[in-house]
Amino acid sequence: xxxxxxxxxxxxxxxxxxxxxxxxxxxxxxxxxxxxxxxxxxxxxxxxxxxxxxxxxxxxxxxxxxxxxxxxxxxxxxxxxxxxxxxxxxxxxxxxxxxxxxxxxxxxxxxxxxxxxx
Amino acid sequence: xxxxxxxxxxxxxxxxxxxxxxxxxxxxxxxxxxxxxxxxxxxxxxxxxxxxxxxxxxxxxxxxxxxxxxxxxxxxxxxxxxxxxxxxxxxxxxxxxxxxxxxxxxxxxxxx
Numbered sequence: 735x736x737x738x739x740x741x742x743x744x745x746x747x748x749x750x751x752x753x754x755x756x757x758x759x760x761x762x763x764x765x766x767x768x769x770x771x772x773x774x775x776x777x778x779x780x781x782x783x784x785x786x787x788x789x790x791x792x793x794x795x796x797x798x799x800x801x802x803x804x805x806x807x808x809x810x811x812x813x814x815x816x817x818x819x820x821x822x823x824x825x826x827x828x829x830x831x832x833x834x835x836x837x838x839x840x841x842x843x844x845x846x847x848x849x850x851x852x
Numbered sequence: 853x854x855x856x857x858x859x860x861x862x863x864x865x866x867x868x869x870x871x872x873x874x875x876x877x878x879x880x881x882x883x884x885x886x887x888x889x890x891x892x893x894x895x896x897x898x899x900x901x902x903x904x905x906x907x908x909x910x911x912x913x914x915x916x917x918x919x920x921x922x923x924x925x926x927x928x929x930x931x932x933x934x935x936x937x938x939x940x941x942x943x944x945x946x947x948x949x950x951x952x953x954x955x956x957x958x959x960x961x962x963x964x
Binding site for chain 2 (some may be wrong): 790
């Protein structure tokens with residue numbers, strides 16, 4: 735069964751460093767998402783991406799964050815200068831198509847990347 | 853802005869018991885509602901998805917209901933097993949876009 739994959743499973747970085755989290759969405763999916771979950775807190779939406787541009791983003795997704803689909807398979811989240819509060823589990827998700835009403839199909843989640851900022 | 857609340861935050865039951873997890877949401881224009889399972893330190897496993905036009909969905913021992921008018925959903929687990937121990941997340945998808953709003957989860961422990 736197709737699945738969303740994420741690498742690495744755990745990333746440790748120093749404060750102020752740049753990190754890139756990688757995701758391979760399900761191959762026929764067109765919509766891609768990033769979420770994060772700080773330890774002990776709710777999962778929070780960061781950004782959605784379609785047709786090579788951001789569709790929606792939350793207030794969390796500030797100028798320190800960027801997303802990219804560098805090739806036909808990968809979807810990346812870049813944090814330019816990491817802060818201690820960026821430590822969290824980051825989930826990538828993808829979905830297939832939008833319905834005629836402009837809404838979205840079921841999202842499928844990857845296993846997550848645990849980011850630890852020291 | 854959609855907000856999703858789950859009660860109780862934690863629940864411990866003996867094996868074999870039937871149980872109900874509750875979820876409430878503030879925006880009745882919800883497009884669909886989904887229940888996920890999350891094991892400690894792990895990813896999110898989708899259990900059931902209810903479209904806004906539906907009232908319930910069933911999968912095995914799981915049954916989820918959706919009442920848009922009251923802003924509530926329930927997840928019913930029949931004949932609970934120790935392997936059901938996990939955190940259960942209620943997630944609403946809004947009508948205007950593709951953002952999911954997660955509840956805080958119910959941490960379930962099923963004791964043998």
